[in-house]
Amino acid sequence: MPRILAIDYGIKRTGLAVTDELQIIASGLTTIPSETAIAFLKDYFSKENVSKVLIGEPKQMNGEPSESTAVIEKFVTQFKEVFPDMTVIRVDERFTSKIAFQTMIDSGLKKKQRQNKGLVDEIAATILLQDYLTRKMI
Structure with missing residues (x-):
């Protein structure tokens, strides 16, 4: 079975x-640095069987698009051009960074480790994916 x-x-x-x-x-x-995302994904997809990609959709509390929406939409457009056969699913990413940070605290990471914003981003992506998997199985 392919990965997500x-x-x-x-x-x-x-x-x-x-x-x-x-x-x-x-x-x-x-x-990864965002400017390298497409190149990284080309390499990753050449090595791994991936059937679909979830891409976070930033929203404000009231459901309106956030200030970073334009940047992410540009990436999504580019992604779809480069990988036209890949299924893309947009998922609400509200609170994922806050949940990721709290997860780091709850797991006992020291303050210095919690300041690693890259780790927060990776955990946030994991939360997006695990939430999707949980909803898919219900």
Whole structure:
């Protein structure tokens, strides 16, 4: 069974998470500079069988698009041009960074480790993916 990849695209950094081959467990993959995302994904897709990609959709509390929406929409357009056969699913990413940060606290990471914004992005992508998997199984 192919994997599912989640992308938490940001202006500077992009967090990535992926499922196991049975699509049961979401795990953090890495955090990369956002400008390298397409090149990284080309390489990754050439090595791994991925059937769909979740891309976070930033929204404000009232459901309106956030200030980073334009940057992410530009990435989504580029992604679809480069990978036209890949299924793209947009998912609400509200609160994922806050949940990721709280997860870091709850897991006992020291303050210095919690300041690693790349790790926050990777955990946020993992939360997006695990939430999708949970909803899919219900």
